[in-house]
Every structure is written in structure tokens, then in C-alpha cells.
Amino acid sequence: MSRDLILAVPSKGRLQENAAAFFARAGLKLEQPGGARNYRGRIKGLDGVEIAFLSASEIARELAAGNVHFGVTGLDLVYETVAEPDSCLHLVTPLGFGHADVVVAVPKAWIDVATMADLSDVAQDMRASSGRAMRVATKYIRTTRAFFAENGIADYRIVESLGATEGAPASGVAELIVDITTTGATLVANNLKILSDGVIRRSQAHLVAALRAPWDAEPLAAARTILDRIAAEARAGRIREIRTTVARAAMLGHDAVSRFGATVPFGAQGSNLVLHCPVDEVYPCVVWLRENGAETVTVSSVDYVFEATNPLFAGLQGRIGEG
Ligand SMILES: Nc1ncnc2c1ncn2[C@@H]1O[C@H](COP(=O)(O)OP(=O)(O)OP(=O)(O)O)[C@@H](O)[C@H]1O
Ligand SMILES: O=P(O)(O)OC[C@H]1O[C@H](OP(=O)(O)OP(=O)(O)O)[C@H](O)[C@@H]1O
């Protein structure tokens, strides 16, 4: 039996390119031998990992079943597809792309309807006047049921919609919709508005681990490598490296920690000072260094910051065995 770690990556759609770019930035180049129609791949130069190219919603299902160890998919799909995600999945880290909100949207023409409480009144009025249930078009069935129940709305009917959901109210298939939106352009084009308390979930792509997957020593070791690289890339992205030569370098380094949240990764040696400074604090830190006698200060981006500790792997390790 294969002892490989199986990593599921979107094979198409919005998340595909971003996912491949994300792993590449972490030094993990996904290889798909045989082209886009081959649904198995590897990571260049890293043994013990098999890539499964699947659709984003399939990835959520495969994670819940424990058929893959890691997967990249949207939180919207995780919560829609999996009954009790907290018991079988571990969210390793958000990935900073694939942002979309799952929302309740109604026709703009409903000027008196702005909140979920108003929508509850609509459902009652509709039942009273026509004897029919209010209809909600969506593919987010589990998500809709849970959110409507939380808001005390019970008298409605879901019309399952697998595409072009925003068109449902205009075509008379449903009164309102639950769907994802990113720019809002599709809602506007279809004369729909989001209820003020109708944002059900803010979603983005996550790296997710399956607690029920077979976490033998080999896949666990591969996970450590992958997460080491991802953590190093993420750390590097949050800082810039500041270099200068200055009198009292050790003391200034010490002060920079409390003033700017910087770190002094290699300690101060003589008058050489190297700081890792949070991106937003870089310029204030440079100004302060010059005020304290530094003449030339250089700032550069760093590709990776590897540390002895790996919080992403520690987080995963802490949960394995729960599934
Ligand atoms: N503007 C967006 N529209 C759609 N999905 C988005 C958007 N932004 C981010 N996403 C994320 O991408 C996920 C996958 O959407 P996508 O449309 O790529 O898949 P799909 O082709 O619809 O998948 P399937 O065919 O399995 O239904 C969404 O569930 C969401 O998490
Ligand atoms: O707020 P916006 O930026 O306009 O994006 C939202 C739209 O994008 C998605 O559809 P997609 O294009 O993925 O088509 P699909 O319904 O076939 O998945 C989603 O279902 C919305 O319809």
C-alpha cells in the first residue's frame, strides 16, 4: 500500500491557478505529467507526496472521508459539504485567495426588506396571502438551513440551483437566493441586494487537513516538510529585512523589538545590525535608525524565514488522533 501523503488540489475553476501559485511560492512546484487531463501528480523534488487534482467541492468530501491527507478548498464548501467539520477536519491555514461571501440576497425592489427579521415577515405574509412557502434558490443547502434556523425562519422551501442562481428571482423560480459573491457584480446585474445581517460566512481558500486520513510516519514526515516550507514563506511575506551599520547596534536592536515588533534574527555583531521588521513598520523603523546615527539603511524582501519551531505542524500534530 502506498504510504504517500495525498494532497488534493483544485483541478479547475477559480482556485486552481491560485493554488498552484501558492505552492510554487513555497518552493513546492506541482507537476501534472500528461497535462491537465491527468488527475494525479507529484511535487517536483519531493518524494512521498501524491497530488490528486479534484474539483473544489469534491476536495471537501474527500477530506471529510479521510481519503486525502491535505486539501485546498474554500470554507464555503467545507461548511456546506461536511456535516461536522470541526470533528474531522483541521484548518491548517488560510491561503489569502478565493475570497467570497455566502450571502442572502433579495430583489432590490423589496424596499421594505432589509434584514433577516424582515424576511421572516415576508415568509409569514406569503403563507398567509397565497398559502405557499417562500422559495430560496441555492446550492448551499446545509448552510441555508442552518442560517435560516438560527434566524427563526422555518416556513420556506429550498429550490436547488446548480448554476446561474442569481437569475432565479427574475425567472420566477424562487423569491430570493443564497449564493457566493466576490465583487457583487452578478448581484447588481440581477437587481438583487444583500440583507444587512445576511452575510452567512466570509470564505477564502484554506489548506485543510483530514483527521481521519491514515497519518502514518511517512505522510506525517511529508506534512512536516510541506508545512515547514509554507510557514517559512508566510513568515517571510510578513517582514522586510533591514540592514545597517550603526554605533550601539545591540542596544538599538533591542529597542527595535519593543518599538516596531521587529526581531534581531542573527543577534547584533559589532556595528552590524540586521532586523526583520513587520512590513507596515519598515519606514518608521528606517527613520528611527537614521535619527540614531545610521547612514545607509537597506531594505529587502526575503524569500523564506525558516525557524526551529513550526506552528502549522505543531497545530496539526496536536489534533491528529481526534478523527
Ligand atoms: N467569485 C467567485 N465565484 C465563485 N467561486 C469563488 C469566487 N471566489 C472564490 N471562489 C471560491 O472558489 C470555489 C470554487 O468555485 P468554482 O466556481 O471555481 O468551482 P466550480 O467550478 O463551481 O466547482 P463545481 O463544478 O465543483 O461546482 C468557491 O466555492 C469559492 O470557495
Ligand atoms: O460577486 P461576483 O464577483 O459577481 O461573483 C459571484 C459569481 O461567481 C460565481 O459563479 P461562477 O462564475 O463561478 O459560475 P458558476 O455558478 O457556474 O460556478 C458565483 O456563483 C456567483 O454567481
Ligand SMILES: [Mg+2]
Ligand atoms: Mg463557480
